[in-house]
Amino acid sequence: xxxxxxxxxxxxxxxxxxxxxxxxxxxxxxxxxxxxxxxxxxxxxxxxxxxxxxxxxxxxxxxxxxxxxxxxxxxxxxxxxxxxxxxxxxxxxxxxxxxxxxxxxxxxxxxxxxxxxxxxxxxxxxxxxxxxxxxxxxxxxxxxxxxxxxxxxxxxxxxxxxxxxxxxxxxxxxxxxxxxxxxxxxxxxxxxxxxxxxxxxxxxxxxxxxxxxxxxxxxxxxxxxxxxxxxxxxxxxxxxxxxxxxxxxxxxxxxxxxxxxxxxxxxxxxxxxxxxxxxxxxxxxxxxxxxxxxxxxxxxxxxxxxxxxxxxxxxxxxxxxxxxxxxxxxxxxxxxxxxxxxxxxxxxxxxxxxxxxxxxxxxxxxxxxxxxxxxxxx
Ligand SMILES: Cc1ncc(COP(=O)(O)O)c(C=O)c1O
Numbered sequence: 001x002x003x004x005x006x007x008x009x010x011x012x013x014x015x016x017x018x019x020x021x022x023x024x025x026x027x028x029x030x031x032x033x034x035x036x037x038x039x040x041x042x043x044x045x046x047x048x049x050x051x052x053x054x055x056x057x058x059x060x061x062x063x064x065x066x067x068x069x070x071x072x073x074x075x076x077x078x079x080x081x082x083x084x085x086x087x088x089x090x091x092x093x094x095x096x097x098x099x100x101x102x103x104x105x106x107x108x109x110x111x112x113x114x115x116x117x118x119x120x121x122x123x124x125x126x127x128x129x130x131x132x133x134x135x136x137x138x139x140x141x142x143x144x145x146x147x148x149x150x151x152x153x154x155x156x157x158x159x160x161x162x163x164x165x166x167x168x169x170x171x172x173x174x175x176x177x178x179x180x181x182x183x184x185x186x187x188x189x190x191x192x193x194x195x196x197x198x199x200x201x202x203x204x205x206x207x208x209x210x211x212x213x214x215x216x217x218x219x220x221x222x223x224x225x226x227x228x229x230x231x232x233x234x235x236x237x238x239x240x241x242x243x244x245x246x247x248x249x250x251x252x253x254x255x256x257x258x259x260x261x262x263x264x265x266x267x268x269x270x271x272x273x274x275x276x277x278x279x280x281x282x283x284x285x286x287x288x289x290x291x292x293x294x295x296x297x298x299x300x301x302x303x304x305x306x307x308x309x310x311x312x313x314x315x316x317x318x319x320x321x322x323x324x325x326x327x328x329x330x331x332x333x334x335x336x337x338x339x340x341x342x343x344x345x346x347x348x349x350x351x352x353x354x355x356x357x358x359x360x361x362x363x364x365x366x367x368x369x370x371x372x373x374x375x376x377x378x
Contacts, residue, residue, distance in 0.1 A: 043330065072255050079237075094237055094238070104166075118139055193219070194219045289301075289309065
């Protein structure tokens with residue numbers, strides 16, 4: 001009998017897999033840099049600095065007492081019903097999952113076969129291309145312009161030959177919106193259009209949930225990770241044509257939405273006034289920080305409708321600045337791609353977080369200027 005050989009048995013699509021680059025746990029990075037994990041200002045994951053809402057905290061505390069020994073409801077009845085009344089769309093058009101990342105997986109699981117084309121507009125969220133690679137799909141890139149706007153005609157052309165188009169609105173990491181009329185025109189090309197609204201609560205955009213629920217081939221993805229501060233619990237959802245939702249409900253893992261995630265999400269919906277108020281505080285802080293960064297004259301933030309700012313750096317490499325900030329206990333995101341080598345992405349935290357960041361940036365600038373003066377490499 002021949003022995004099982006993991007290398008030759010591997011699916012061909014996975015043989016040259018590049019993988020997704022997730023953010024590292026802060027304790028790991030802190031240990032590497034010899035800094036105290038408790039003092040870190042974590043602005044690298046687009047998380048909500050205020051954490052779960054009061055009712056969500058109470059629900060989690062109550063669950064710790066009783067309830068975690070039962071399997072969750074595979075039909076997600078309570079959460080889908082609560083979301084339906086929150087969004088004013090039928091529950092039959094909603095599917096929840098372990099983060100909106102799971103909904104992205106379901107799109108691939110249901111519709112994408114090896115060789116199918118999947119359209120993305122980089123720079124953008126890396127999960128779509130990662131999933132495309134896993135499924136052996138061809139990633140068609142329609143790059144954004146210098147000001148990060150979308151190339152509408154190229155996108156429409158690419159969509160005509162594609163199975164799925166993935167565009168976040170607001171986009172991660174550039175912060176801008178997908179124009180509504182473009183989303184609707186893309187939905188007429190024959191492709192399924194996934195509009196990832198993970199950050200919509202920090203924007204002025206109107207959701208495409210209603211169009212999706214009424215049968216337009218759009219999946220609007222939403223998450224409790226950002227607005228509701230539940231990133232660690234993994235709970236997201238999508239609003240989509242009911243026929244798509246039926247398929248997702250059939251193929252998903254039955255117990256994907258764990259009981260803690262479901263309870264915390266339900267409680268968050270009851271606390272939405274508080275969460276909306278926090279989102280307002282975050283967008284206010286975003287504008288204050290953008291102004292302060294612009295005033296430094298070496299960081300140029302792009303206009304953002306999300307809870308982060310993508311900043312172009314004058315005379316500095318993103319990797320260098322990320323490292324120098326890390327040494328000072330301030331974590332920001334750097335993307336190792338040619339178009340973003342001179343950028344960093346800063347998540348919006350509290351006012352105190354921004355102040356720590358700004359002070360650290362002053363020190364970093366002085367260090368870079370000193371190195372330049374002494375001829376040391378920047
Ligand atoms: C555009 C976008 N979509 C989805 C996600 C993932 O959301 P979730 O935590 O619900 O999986 C992120 C996370 O950073 C994101 O930036």
